[in-house]
Amino acid sequence: MSRTLISVLILLAVLLVVFTLASGVVLVVFAGALLAVGIRGLACPLAHRLGIGEGWGVALVSVLALLIMGLVFWLAADALTAQANSFRQELPGLMDSVRRSLSQYSWGQWVIQQVDPRRLIPDDAAAGQVASIAVTSLGGVLGGLGDVVLIVLLGLYLASDPGTYRRAALRLVSPAARPRMLELMDEAGRVLRGWLGGQMFAMAVTGVFIGSGLWALGVPLAGLLAVIAAIFGFIPYIGPIISVVPAILVALGQDPSLVPWVIGLFVLSQNIEGNILTPMVQSRTADLSPAYLLGAQALMGSGFGLIGVVLAAPLAALVMVAVKVGYVEGWVEARPREAAPPLVIRQ
Incomplete structure (x- = not known):
């Protein structure tokens, strides 16, 4: 063995x-x-343009991103806060309307019985259950915030000096394998890069399209629902299904x-993204078939929860690249390679 x-x-x-051993950290x-x-x-x-x-x-990009996010938040904060407060005030009335609408059907009555809080938490254990859920939720929120801070710091460090980490990765394999x-x-x-840019573009188009459509239909909280749709648009296929639920309610x-x-609007948005925007991006990057992507989301979601579902698509793209370059071209086809390059590489 070589x-x-x-x-x-x-x-x-x-x-x-x-x-x-440490899948969450990975x-x-x-x-x-x-x-x-x-x-x-x-x-x-x-x-390169600025020299x-x-x-x-x-x-410069990091500072500009912070300024743009701050400006967007400043411009949209009042409107989104007003819509969020309106949603909080209207939620009891909306739930009553939903309950009355569902009670007209036998299956709706069954759904109402299943989601009745009195059936979910026994009376004698209600206080303990609520306290336990609150503590667990608080811990999850703090852990999520810590992960976000760590992700941002890692992103800045890796983006500032990628050459150091590339050279370290190359040292882990023999000189003959370094070109591959x-x-x-x-x-x-x-x-x-292509996948991420395409997702950001698709999220922006989805948010504008959904927000405009809901506003034209006269649905309340159109701006807030559009933001939710844009955020969940980062998760292909599954995200739009999740984001349509609050809009329906x-x-x-x-x-x-x-x-x-509303359902037709979300279906139309998903078709535009899936049949026009996504193929335009994937034709220049990685062609992730729907079955392959859904399988990756199911596998990652069952093993790692929400973060696994969110990262399933880029991980699937990365696996495809590894299989193509490392296995198919590097082993099955066995193309002849040049001599190993020096460790001083471009960043």
């Missing part, structure tokens, strides 16, 4: 052990790397006749 094959097998074994690190890819995708062209270093480009390893990293970066409370129109 030294090249042994080094690759050892690296794969170490990655498998780390992923098994997913957080991958999310940070995905953020770094997005930052570099914006920073490098900007730095500054790529590190300064990363800093370098090709794999370059191709992975290209695919992830609001429409049902306002006017049950609006529900088919």
Whole structure:
């Protein structure tokens, strides 16, 4: 067995052990790397155009992103806060309207009985159950905020000096395998940049389209529902199904006749994204078939929860690149390779 094959097998074994023992940490690190890819995708062209270093480009993009988010929040905060307060005030009335609408049907009466809080929590254990749920929820929120901070810091560090980490990764394999390893990293970066840019564009288009449609239909809280739809649009296929639920509930409370129109609006939005926007992006990056992507989401969701579902698509794209470059081209087709490059590589 050659030294090249042994080094690759050892690296794969170490990655498998780390992923098994600390899968949550691995997913957080991958999310940070995905953020770094997005930052570099914006920073490098900007730095070259302005004639500054790529590190300064990363800093400039980070500052601009903070300023833009702050400006958007400042402009939209009042409207979204008003809509959120309106939703909180109207929620009891909306739930009553939904309950009255569902009670007209036998299946609706069954649904109402199943979601009755008195059936979910016994009276003698209600206080303890509520306290336990509150503590668990608080811990989850704090843990999620900590993960977000860690992802942002990792993204900034990785984007500022990727060459250091690329050289470290190359040292883990034998010199003969380094050209293939370098090709794999370059191709992975290209695919992830394309996928991330396409998702951001699709999210923006989805939010504008859904918000305009709900406003035209006269559905309350159109802006808030559009933001929810745009955020969940980051999760292909499953995200739109989740985001349509609050829109249906609001429409049902306002006017049950609006529900088919709301569903039709979300279906039309999903078709535009799935049949026009996504193929345009995937034709230039990784062609992720619906069955493959849904399978990856189901697998990651069952093992790692929400963060697994969110990261399933880029992980699936990364696996496709690894299989194509590392296995098909590097092993099955066995193309002859050049001599190993020096460790001083471009960032």
